[in-house]
Amino acid sequence: MDKQLRHDLIKAAVQENKIASQSDLVTYLAKKGYPITQATVSRDISELHLIKVAQADGSFYQLPQVxxxxxxxxxxxxxxxxxxxQFYRQDNLISIETAPGSGIVVANAIKQRHxxxxxxxxxxxxxxxxxxxKDDVNNSDIVSERLAALLN
Structure with missing residues (x-):
């Protein structure tokens, strides 16, 4: 099966249905005539950056908002x-806590700024x-100040 077609089917599945698990996606694709393994679905979920979002009736996969x-x-x-x-720092680490389902989006947004x-x-x-x-300059101070300015 063509990877792009599979990705398109997975995107359609999560937009049109409540997909709660990888096995739900495997079942959905099999019903559409595309039997694939759970391992392939797992890789596809990662490549598509799907996130699980909590709703009143459970947690379901969605496409990233951004x-x-x-x-x-x-x-x-x-x-x-x-x-x-909210962010917290320790030595050369900064942890940014976010709402559920948003951590990967924030990580990607920061990565793209290089x-x-x-x-x-x-x-x-x-x-x-x-x-x-870890350089001669205190990168932790620089990034913390940058994040604090963005959050104010």
């Missing part, structure tokens, strides 16, 4: 405020972890 992220500071500030972001002080960014469902470079 597919192409504007690199302006105003856009990042708005995103951080909308997801009720801040020179950051070594890498890891995103989870409800947080982003910034690992800062």
């Amino acid at each position: 597919e192409q992220i504007d690199r302006s500071d105003a856009t990042l500030a708005e995103l951080l405020k909308n997801v009720n972001a 801040w020179s002080e950051i070594f890498t960014v890891l995103g989870t469902d409800d947080s982003a972890l910034l690992v800062l470079k």
